[in-house]
Amino acid sequence: MSLQHKVWLITGCSTGFGRHIAKQAIEAGYKVIVTARKVEQIQDLTSGNEENTLALPLDVTNHEQIISTVKQAIEKFGRIDVLVNNAGIGYFSSVEESVEEETRRMFEINFWGLMHMTNAVLPYMRAQKSGHIINFSSIGGLTSFPTLGYYHATKYAVEGISESLAKELIPFNIAVTLIEPSGFRTDWGGRSSVKTDTQIPEFKESVVGQMLKGVQHSGGQESGDPVKAAAAVIKVVETSKPPLRLLLGKAAYQAATHKFTTMLADMEEWKEITINADYE
Structure with missing residues (x-):
């Protein structure tokens, strides 16, 4: 299959990463399903190119909409080759002051919404013995900062389940890539956050x-x-050996390097006690 015959399904296309990825994938000649909670915000992306694109309303916390979106994508294009799980929100507060109702909603979007989308698409990818799942995490999925504790919790969850999923899907030729950005000029810190x-x-x-x-x-x-x-996301999809993780941004690289350097130093300092915790 030529690259341009691949079918992309992208969540959260009204602003930010999702919109830019959708725009570039369409311009590259891919067939693309773009989604957002308010479909009128994304119809400009598909206008004039309805043969190769499809704009659909999708709230990733609405299971019926998820099933409908996947069904319509298959009906129109016959397959889904790339799923970009981009939809998500942020949450700023100390852990102690966080409001449970608000943090649970974030989990519904950032984690459960991502997983429900993934599970809806996987049967088709397994049947066609190919596919690529792009899960948007964050540098906040690898290391933590004050005021973002519950946000980090959602992204650490995405990281952990994506690692397991990547290993489970090897026999089906389905790749999984975690995207881990630092600060970008999107709407994440604005209306996309609480x-x-x-x-x-x-x-x-x-x-x-x-x-x-x-x-x-x-x-x-x-x-x-x-x-x-x-x-960068387009390039990852087009490569023959996509990475499990892709850091984006100098700050992301620096933060991850600091995290793992510090972690390794602690591991080595406490190595003897660690090893001696086993039975003789």
């Missing part, structure tokens, strides 16, 4: 308060270019 106001006085002057203030002023100033990120 910010809970600090209520505990002791946190206001701590690193929690400082981080929350920083978030308010950093929107639109991030160093990451979403156009370049989208091009």
